Amino acid sequence: MSVASSLPHDAARLHVTGAARYIDDIPTPKGCLHLAFGMSPVARGRITAMDLDAVRAAPGVVAVLTAEDMPFENDVSPSNHDEPLLAEGEVFYVGQPVFAVVAASHLAARKAAKLGQVNYEELEAILTVDQAMAANSRFEEGPRVYSKGDAAAALAKAPQVIEGSFEIGGQEHFYLEGQAALALPQEGGDMVVMSSTQHPTEIQHKVAEALGVPMHGVRVETRRMGGGFGGKESQGNHLAVACAVAARATGKPCKMRYDRDDDMVITGKRHDFRVTYRAGIDAEGRVLAVDFVHYARCGWAQDLSLPVADRAMLHADNAYLLDNIRIESHRLKTHTQSATAYRGFGGPQGMIGIERVMDHAAHVLGMDPVELRRRNYYAEAADGGPSAPRSAAPTPPEDILDPRKHVEYASRGSVSEVSQPGVPAAPKGAQTTPYGMEVEDFILHGLTDRLLETSDYAARRAAVAEWNASHRLVKKGIAFSPVKFGISFTLTHLNQAGALVHVYQDGSVHLNHGGTEMGQGLFQKVAQVAAARFGIGLEMVKITATDTGKVPNTSATAASSGSDLNGMAVKAACDTIRDRIAAFLAEQHQSEPAEVRFEGGRVHVGSESYAFAEAVERAYVGRVSLSATGYYKTPKVAWDRIKGQGRPFFYFAYGAAVTEVAVDVLTGENRILRADVLHDAGASLNPALDIGQVEGGYVQGAGWLTTEELVWDGKGRLRTHAPSTYKIPACSDRPEVFNVALWDGANREETIYRSKAVGEPPFMLGISAFLALSDAVAACGPHYPALNAPATAEEVWRAIGRARDGV
Amino acid sequence: MSLSIRLTINGAPRDIALEDARVTLLDLLRERLALPGTKKGCDRGQCGACTVIVNGKRVNSCLTLAATLDGAQVTTIEGLATGDRLHPVQEAFIEQDGFQCGYCTPGQIMSAVGLIAEGRAGDDPERIREGMSGNICRCAAYHGITLAVQEATRRMAEAEKGDAA
Numbered sequence: 001m002s003v004a005s006s007l008p009h010d011a012a013r014l015h016v017t018g019a020a021r022y023i024d025d026i027p028t029p030k031g032c033l034h035l036a037f038g039m040s041p042v043a044r045g046r047i048t049a050m051d052l053d054a055v056r057a058a059p060g061v062v063a064v065l066t067a068e069d070m071p072f073e074n075d076v077s078p079s080n081h082d083e084p085l086l087a088e089g090e091v092f093y094v095g096q097p098v099f100a101v102v103a104a105s106h107l108a109a110r111k112a113a114k115l116g117q118v119n120y121e122e123l124e125a126i127l128t129v130d131q132a133m134a135a136n137s138r139f140e141e142g143p144r145v146y147s148k149g150d151a152a153a154a155l156a157k158a159p160q161v162i163e164g165s166f167e168i169g170g171q172e173h174f175y176l177e178g179q180a181a182l183a184l185p186q187e188g189g190d191m192v193v194m195s196s197t198q199h200p201t202e203i204q205h206k207v208a209e210a211l212g213v214p215m216h217g218v219r220v221e222t223r224r225m226g227g228g229f230g231g232k233e234s235q236g237n238h239l240a241v242a243c244a245v246a247a248r249a250t251g252k253p254c255k256m257r258y259d260r261d262d263d264m265v266i267t268g269k270r271h272d273f274r275v276t277y278r279a280g281i282d283a284e285g286r287v288l289a290v291d292f293v294h295y296a297r298c299g300w301a302q303d304l305s306l307p308v309a310d311r312a313m314l315h316a317d318n319a320y321l322l323d324n325i326r327i328e329s330h331r332l333k334t335h336t337q338s339a340t341a342y343r344g345f346g347g348p349q350g351m352i353g354i355e356r357v358m359d360h361a362a363h364v365l366g367m368d369p370v371e372l373r374r375r376n377y378y379a380e381a382a383d384g385g386p387s388a389p390r391s392a393a394p395t396p397p398e399d400i401l402d403p404r405k406h407v408e409y410a411s412r413g414s415v416s417e418v419s420q421p422g423v424p425a426a427p428k429g430a431q432t433t434p435y436g437m438e439v440e441d442f443i444l445h446g447l448t449d450r451l452l453e454t455s456d457y458a459a460r461r462a463a464v465a466e467w468n469a470s471h472r473l474v475k476k477g478i479a480f481s482p483v484k485f486g487i488s489f490t491l492t493h494l495n496q497a498g499a500l501v502h503v504y505q506d507g508s509v510h511l512n513h514g515g516t517e518m519g520q521g522l523f524q525k526v527a528q529v530a531a532a533r534f535g536i537g538l539e540m541v542k543i544t545a546t547d548t549g550k551v552p553n554t555s556a557t558a559a560s561s562g563s564d565l566n567g568m569a570v571k572a573a574c575d576t577i578r579d580r581i582a583a584f585l586a587e588q589h590q591s592e593p594a595e596v597r598f599e600g601g602r603v604h605v606g607s608e609s610y611a612f613a614e615a616v617e618r619a620y621v622g623r624v625s626l627s628a629t630g631y632y633k634t635p636k637v638a639w640d641r642i643k644g645q646g647r648p649f650f651y652f653a654y655g656a657a658v659t660e661v662a663v664d665v666l667t668g669e670n671r672i673l674r675a676d677v678l679h680d681a682g683a684s685l686n687p688a689l690d691i692g693q694v695e696g697g698y699v700q701g702a703g704w705l706t707t708e709e710l711v712w713d714g715k716g717r718l719r720t721h722a723p724s725t726y727k728i729p730a731c732s733d734r735p736e737v738f739n740v741a742l743w744d745g746a747n748r749e750e751t752i753y754r755s756k757a758v759g760e761p762p763f764m765l766g767i768s769a770f771l772a773l774s775d776a777v778a779a780c781g782p783h784y785p786a787l788n789a790p791a792t793a794e795e796v797w798r799a800i801g802r803a804r805d806g807v
Numbered sequence: 808m809s810l811s812i813r814l815t816i817n818g819a820p821r822d823i824a825l826e827d828a829r830v831t832l833l834d835l836l837r838e839r840l841a842l843p844g845t846k847k848g849c850d851r852g853q854c855g856a857c858t859v860i861v862n863g864k865r866v867n868s869c870l871t872l873a874a875t876l877d878g879a880q881v882t883t884i885e886g887l888a889t890g891d892r893l894h895p896v897q898e899a900f901i902e903q904d905g906f907q908c909g910y911c912t913p914g915q916i917m918s919a920v921g922l923i924a925e926g927r928a929g930d931d932p933e934r935i936r937e938g939m940s941g942n943i944c945r946c947a948a949y950h951g952i953t954l955a956v957q958e959a960t961r962r963m964a965e966a967e968k969g970d971a972a
Contacts, residue, residue, distance in 0.1 A: 008901050015909035016897040016916060018844020018884030025843035174945050176848045176856055176910040226846070226910025227945050260849040519908025519946050688904050692948060696907060699947035723853040723943065732940040734949040736933070 002531040002538050003753050006688035010524040010543055011224065011517075022226050023180035023196045024257050032182075033062055035242055035256035036109035038099040038116040039266065040091035043125035043335040043716025047089055047098070051117040055101055058115055060108030063249055065100040070245060072212035076237035078202055079413025080302040083338065085210070085241050091120065092300035093335050094717045095265035097238065102246045102254065110259070125335040125716050129274050129295045132332035139302050139331040143293075146313050146644030148434040149324035154289030158280025162360050165277070167788040168349050170297070171270035171342055171704045172720075174728055175518075177226020179236050179267065180257035183243035189213060191244050193220045197236040198228045198516050199556035201410045204548045206237045207244045215548075218244075223545035228518035229700070230341030233556045234303055234413070235267040264721040268340030269710065271296045271308055275353040280324075281361045285372035289324035292316050292353055296346075298331050299338035304413045305331050307490055308341065310641055312350035314648060317434050319444050319484040320354060320376040325434045327644075335716055341412070341558060343700065343763045347485055351764050352705075352789070355481055359771055363784050368461070369771075370452065370480045378431055378442040378484075381748065410555060412491050423638050423646035436645045441748050443654050444482050447678055452480070454739070455658040455676035464660065468779040475663050476673075477776025481768040482656045485761040486649030487560055488637050494555040495634035495650075497565035501530065501573040503626040507613025509534065509541045514554030515566040516546045520759055521689035522562040528685060529567045529752060533574035535598035536612050551629075560653070560757035563685060565632060567752035573630025580626075581619045585610075588618075636749075651749045653756045655679035657698065657765035659735070663776040668797030670773060672702065674737035677765055682747035682756030694762040695740050701766020703729040705789045706773070777803050812877040816840065817886025825874055832876065833857045833868040836883060844884040844913050848943070855942030858914040858921070859883045865921025867941075884913035887920070895966070896920050896959040905955035907946035918942045919956045923963060930957045 014020035038055070052064050067074050067086040077083035087098045098118060103109035126137045155161060181203075182194040191211060195203045200220040208215045220240075225232055243254040258266060273296050280289040294312055298305035313327045358376070362369035408414040426438035433439060452458065457480065464476045489495050499513040511530050517523045523543040531538045548554070555565070581603065582596035589606040597604040603615035610618070620626060639646025657677045663670045677698055681690040707727040711719045720726040746754035770791055777785040777796060781804035788795055810825045816836075823835070833850075836842040836859070845868055848856030852870040859868045860882040887894040896919045899905070906912040918939060928934035935956045936949070944952060 008904060009906070009909070011909065012901045012906075013893075015906055015912045016884075016893065016900050017888055018842075018913040020909050021843070022846075022910060024837075024847070027841070174943075176846070176854065176908065176943065176945050178848075225908065227908045229945070260851070260854075519906070519910075521907070692904055692907055692946075692951065695950050696947040699949065700945070703947075722851060723849050724851070728943055728945060729947060729949075730940040730943060731949045731952060732936045734936070734947065738950060740950075 002528040003685050004683065005528065006686060007524060007528065007538065009521055010527060020224065022177050022224065023182055023194055026182060026194060028182065028255060029184070029253050032253040032255055033102050033104065033246065033250060034106040034109045035246055035254060036101050036113040037097035037266070038101065038113040040087065040094060040096040040098050042091060042120045042122050043094050043127065045091050045120035045122045047087065047091065047118060048121050049119040052099060054115040054117065055112045058108070058112035060104035061101060061112045062104065063102040063246065065102065065246065070210065073209040075209065076206055076241055077301060077413070078234035078237065078303060078408050078411040083301040083303070085238055093337055095337065097266065100242050100246065102250060127334055127336060127712060127716050129297055129332060132334050133295070133330065137333045139298055139305055139333055144309070144313065144329045145326065146434055147326040148322070151289045151291045151324045151326040154324035155278060155280045155291060158288045159282050160364070161278060161280050162364055163278040164360060164786055166275060166356060166786060168273040168275060168352060169790045170272035170339065170710050171708055172264055172710060172726055173229045173231030173269065173342060175225065175227030175229060175231055178258045178260060178263040179232065179239050181236060181239040181243045182253065182255045183240070183247040184253045185247045185251055190217045191247065193218065193240050193244060195220055195222055195236050195240045196225045196232055197222055198225070198232045198518065198558055199234065200516065200546050200548050201554045202234065202408065202556065203236060203240045205408065205410065206241050210241045210245055211248055219547065219549045221545050221547045222516050225516065225518040229343045230345065230558065231267060233341040233558050234411070235340055261721050265718055268299060268303060268338045270342035271298060271305065271339040271346065271349065273312065273349040277353060277357050279357045279361065281365070283365070285361060285365055285367050285375050287320065287322060287357065287361065287376050290322055290354070290357060292327045294327065294329040296329065296331050297334050297336065297339065299334055299336045301338040302413065303338045303340050305339060307412045308346035310346070310490055312346035313644065314435060314486055314490065315347040315350035316353055318351045318354045319378060319482045321378045321431050322434060327434065336712060344760045345559065347760065348701065348764050351483070352767050352770070355767050355771065359774060360784055363778060370457065373482065374448065377444055378439045380445040381441050381443060410553060412489060412494065412556065412558070414491065423640050435639065435648065437647045437649065439652070441651055443680060443745060444484065444656065447654055447680065447743055448482065448656055451656050451658060451676060451678040454678070457658055460660060473665050475665055475776045475779040476660065477663065477772040477774065477779065478658065478660045479768050479771035479775050480656065480658045481765070481771055483761055483764045484652045484654055485764065487564065487653055487757045488634055488648060488650045489555065489559045489561060490641065490648045492637050492639070495561070495565065495637055496555065497569040497632050498551045498554065499566060499569035499573045499630040500550045501570065501577060501628055501630065503577055503616055505617055505620050507540060507616045510544060511541055511570065512544050512547060512550040513566040513570050514546065514551045515562040516557040518557070520562065520693060521686060522557065522566065524689065525563045525685045526566050526570050529570050530574050533571055533578060534612060536601050560759035560761065562759065563755065564751050564757050565634070568632035569630040571630065571752060572632055573628045576628035576630065577626055580624050581615060584619050584622050584624045585615060651747060653680055653758065653761040655761055655765055657768040659768040659772040661769065661772040661776055663773065663796055665780055665800060668793040668800065670793065670796055672735040672769055675735040677740045678743055679762050679765070680743040680745060680756060681758045682745065682751065683754040684742055685753060685755045687742055690742060690758045691740055693758045695738065697762030698765045699729050699734055701763040702769035705766055705770040706791050709790045709792050780804055810874055812874060814876060815880045817882060828874045830873045831869055832859070832871040832873045835873045836868065842883050842885050846910055846913055848911065855918055856911050856914040858917040858942065860917055860921055863924060865918050884917060887916065894920070895962045896955070899955040899959040899962070903951045903955035903958055904948070905951035906948050911942060911944045915939070915942045915944065915952055919959065922956065923960050930960045932957060
């Protein structure tokens with residue numbers, strides 16, 4: 001069977017021969033024009049004069065567009081219609097597109113863009129958390145608060161209270177393929193857009209708005225991306241819309257790609273956070289109460305910031321049963337890039353808060369941090385494995401038919417626009433999260449046991465202590481951290497997907513679904529599902545580019561949901577066709593449809609057996625439809641994001657890591673010596689691809705918390721806008737010893753072949769690297785190091801000072 | 808002023824007239840010669856996605872001026888396989904799952920070909936990681952990349968021994 005097999009990526013041969021096409025590799029029709037933006041050099045200001053004559057006169061320039069040239073909507077926001085493509089009289093961050101140049105070549109467009117004479121009246125910019133709080137500059141009317149129990153009362157009674165505050169830096173996506181789009185004008189004003197996007201439907205929607213046409217006038221195609229990581233959920237809108245408007249204005253195909261510097265300066269990044277905490281603990285290490293305050297720097301436009309900040313709150317408990325918790329979340333508006341989706345979508349920032357509390361508590365109590373964590377874990381699921389399917393609680397239909405114009409229903413950013421359905425309560429006495437969801441599938445006790453054993457944690461912890469006792473200049477640290485990550489879009493109605501499957505007369509299968517391929521192996525996994533349903537070889541299944549003309553109204557390939565949603569939709573489509581073939585053959589052979597079997601490339605009916613292609617041919621001649629759509633919606637999910645109550649997630653994905661590091665005490669320089677990871681992918685659809693996701697997630701997560709530092713200066717200019725100043729993990733930075741294994745359980749919920757989502761959860765395993773650095777620094781002195789992220793060599797060095805001398 | 812150079816690209820001689828002496832080898836390959844397998848990642852020599860082999864050595868084609876290459880032999884990812892037969896490094900990248908999104912892969916493979924030719928790393932993983940550290944993989948498929956280079960190194964050494972025997 002093709003599922004649960006470690007098959008290589010579907011485009012493997014194309015990738016290694018350089019034949020796999022990305023947007024900028026697609027041969028363009030003759031006369032294709034190229035775009036570049038002229039950008040704001042100030043963080044906040046009013047445009048007082050704009051002279052673009054020199055731009056228009058520059059060699060190769062065909063047109064120059066400003067906000068006034070936008071024929072219909074001038075907006076690329078995925079949420080709040082607060083993000084003009086081209087500035088309208090005011091600018092709100094350094095790098096904001098002000099005008100667009102359309103020229104004969106990419107180079108000509110870029111050169112001409114530098115010639116714009118734009119005068120600004122500079123206004124005082126709000127750049128930092130403190131400035132934003134002082135100015136009450138925020139999205140939503142005030143902070144959002146979720147709570148359970150009574151944190152204030154429990155803190156007052158707690159035997160001991162620890163408190164602290166730490167900074168958590170943002171993160172540049174640095175997808176190796178920069179943002180890119182190509183617009184091809186069609187007859188009758190229609191537009192075809194090729195886009196490097198995780199969200200073709202949103203590109204379609206924004207382009208349609210900008211061109212003043214219905215969505216049926218725009219078709220968007222995405223074959224693959226050279227990395228996405230969340231950075232292509234909404235950030236591709238600008239290029240696609242600009243190209244479409246320019247293509248309409250000139251009648252020529254138009255292409256745009258950002259050069260790396262522009263990409264880093266223009267596009268949004270992971271939200272940086274400040275998290276403050278007060279936690280009440282007892283002598284046994286039980287966390288009796290926690291009070292968190294999250295300060296998220298969202299940048300100048302809303303984008304997806306509200307659901308990002310929500311997800312941070314929803315992961316403030318991570319793996320721990322907390323009876324008394326309060327989480328207050330400030331979504332701050334600053335004059336910087338509009339922060340956006342990034343792998344984990346706020347979850348990592350929320351999770352590292354409680355991991356910090358656990359770490360701090362263990363330090364104060366002198367307890368083993370793993371033991372302290374285990375005492376606070378949720379209780380293990382009774383069966384640990386898949387349970388008999390239970391019927392879903394009935395939920396009232398969602399009101400998504402609101403006729404208001406321009407609501408971005410297909411975007412996670414539309415969070416505040418959709419009324420919430422009724423929310424079923426968890427059963428009485430159940431262990432619940434801070435948002436009232438019952439935790440029924442907890443497996444971290446068993447998973448932790450196994451990881452501690454395979455990583456030889458206890459002996460290595462003792463060896464680290466011994467090393468540190470006898471070494472003054474190089475200290476070692478070791479740390480364990482668990483992950484419990486909620487799977488589903490928190491905007492409930494996005495948890496739906498469609499697929500389109502054709503079976504041709506020769507038995508070959510054409511497969512299409514709403515998910516996009518960005519290296520995660522989604523296309524291969526989904527093709528494996530299709531091949532398994534028909535009982536045929538994978539070579540008979542052709543996976544085709546994501547296309548809004550084939551499968552409409554798709555959700556972004558995001559929230560780790562790609563395989564869960566699209567795998568089920570494809571299964572439904574395949575089963576429809578299979579059932580038709582089975583019914584037809586059963587009738588011919590006086591058999592029962594249920595007894596027709598599809599396996600080994602053959603179809604068995606009664607005593608007869610046909611090659612799949614022969615069965616298909618017979619069905620075709622017998623006038624049986626061999627094309628079907630499939631549809632899936634995730635069951636059980638319903639919650640109220642304002643109250644923070646309900647079941648936002650279908651299930652949780654789990655994992656844990658142990659990381660060991662060494663730190664140079666004189667310089668703060670450090671290395672990861674070894675990492676051991678055990679991760680839960682349910683019954684994996686493709687273990688090789690899943691292990692790749694886990695390894696990559698760990699390294700990217702560790703990069704976020706160690707070397708990847710974004711620095712803005714006092715004028716709001718991003719000073720780290722190239723890989724020379726922004727340090728991404730290289731081959732030599734991965735742990736010297738790196739043991740990655742998958743947990744061998746099945747999802748207790750009915751997902752596609754009982755697998756689990758795997759895109760984001762392993763990212764947070766990188767937290768163990770941060771905690772290991774903190775552990776090494778703590779060996780330098782008596783005080784808690786209060787490490788900030790990213791723990792660059794400089795920050796580690798400063799923390800060593802704090803550990804020695806106190807704050 | 809136009810400048811003429813002659814390059815041998817993937818075994819085929821090409822006479823090229825350069826309108827602008829500042830054209831990089833990368834832009835020449837991608838935009839003039841329809842060889843888009845070599846990728847543009849950062850365009851400033853820091854990510855390695857544009858790595859090609861020039862006169863037997865791996866270089867960042869985004870930092871190499873085409874005008875300086877008159878008479879040079881250039882091998883790109885498109886010229887590595889022999890007909891349908893993949894180069895051992897290409898095979899190893901598939902077998903060892905040395906990529907995810909694939910965008911850095913042509914550069915990784917050309918860099919690996921160069922590293923193996925340099926003969927400095929052998930099959931020592933530590934040296935391979937160091938030798939491949941100029942090629943960023945944001946998906947962080949580094950484990951598979953290291954294994955692929957190790958595997959290809961061994962296989963090529965064996966093949967060489969076989970040829971010599």
